Amino acid sequence: AAAPPWVRASFANASRFAPGATSALAAALFRTTRRSSPRRGEQEVLTRAESSRIAGMQVWSWGEGPIVLLVHGWNGRSTQLGGLVSPLVARGYRVVAFDALGHGESDGTQSSLPEFANCIRQVVDELGGVYAVVAHSLGGAATTFALAYGLAAARAVFISPPADPRQFLKIFGAAIGINDDVRARVKQRVER
Numbered sequence: 396a397a398a399p400p401w402v403r404a405s406f407a408n409a410s411r412f413a414p415g416a417t418s419a420l421a422a423a424l425f426r427t428t429r430r431s432s433p434r435r436g437e438q439e440v441l442t443r444a445e446s447s448r449i450a451g452m453q454v455w456s457w458g459e460g461p462i463v464l465l466v467h468g469w470n471g472r473s474t475q476l477g478g479l480v481s482p483l484v485a486r487g488y489r490v491v492a493f494d495a496l497g498h499g500e501s502d503g504t505q506s507s508l509p510e511f512a513n514c515i516r517q518v519v520d521e522l523g524g525v526y527a528v529v530a531h532s533l534g535g536a537a538t539t540f541a542l543a544y545g546l547a548a549a550r551a552v553f554i555s556p557p558a559d560p561r562q563f564l565k566i567f568g569a570a571i572g573i574n575d576d577v578r579a580r581v582k583q584r585v586e587r
Contacts, residue, residue, distance in 0.1 A: 397570050398570050402571060402572070403572030404572065405572075406421065406571045406572040406573050406577075407572040407573070410573045410574040410576070411574070414574075414576055414580060417573065417577050418577045418580030418581045418584060419584065421567075421571060421577060421578075422580075422584035422585055423505070425564065425581060425585060426507050426585070427497075427505050428470055428497035428498055428503075428505060429470050430470070430472075430499065431470065431472075433472060434475075436477075437472075437474035437477055439477075440474060440477035443457060444456060444457055449518050450496075450514075450517045450518075451496060451501060451502035451503065452493050452494055452495065452496060452502070452517070452518065453473070453499055454473075454491060454494075454518060455473055455493070456490065456492075457480050457490045458483070458487075458490055459489050460489050461487075461489065462488070462522055462525040462526055462527075463483050463488045463490050463491070463525065463527045463528070463529060464493075464525045464527070464528045465490060465530075466492075466493075466495075466528060466529070466530035466531065466534035466535075466537065466538055467492075467494070467495070467498065467499070467534050468530075468531045468532025468534045468555075469506075469533040469534075469563075470498065471532070472494050472498055472499030472500070473492035473499055474492075474499075475531065476492060476529065476531060480492075488526070491518070491522060493514070495514040496510065496514055507585060508560055509540065511533065511537035511540075512541040514537075515537055515538060515541045516541050516545075519546060525547075526549050526550065527548055527550035528550070528551045528552070529552045530551070530553055531555060531556075532554070533557060533563075535554070535555070535556025536556055538551060538553070539556070561582070564581065564582055565578070
């Protein structure tokens, strides 16, 4: 969705006259998360969960056995994958879901792909390892990043992962009205 016309006009003008400052502001905005309330039925799964905190993140767990970690996507929350809890517990798994930093009931207001991957690593390290990861959307990209940097899991299942997370920056840039130069600067800032 496009930003309001006044936001697009402001970013478009600022892109021409102050590309460095505009890219800093746009990068901060790009990393800012939005929280939404759980949908009807999502809260019910939490009534059977054990609650804990790991490094400022809200963590929920159900059942006993090999651990299956559920990873939500950008601007998501652990309850979005709640429909997987009962079937996995019934098959003898311990299911763990968490709200990444800046998401759900966890601390923070910003995140990024590497920070999301770090959240996964922190939870897995605290748990002492996992058997499998089931990840949705950007959670799939973050899991791939974590796996590339040493996360061990016997199985990984991705639900609608982005083919190329860099596309999000293109969409974001178009939505707020920044020019190609500023978008390139935002990309450098985000990558750094």
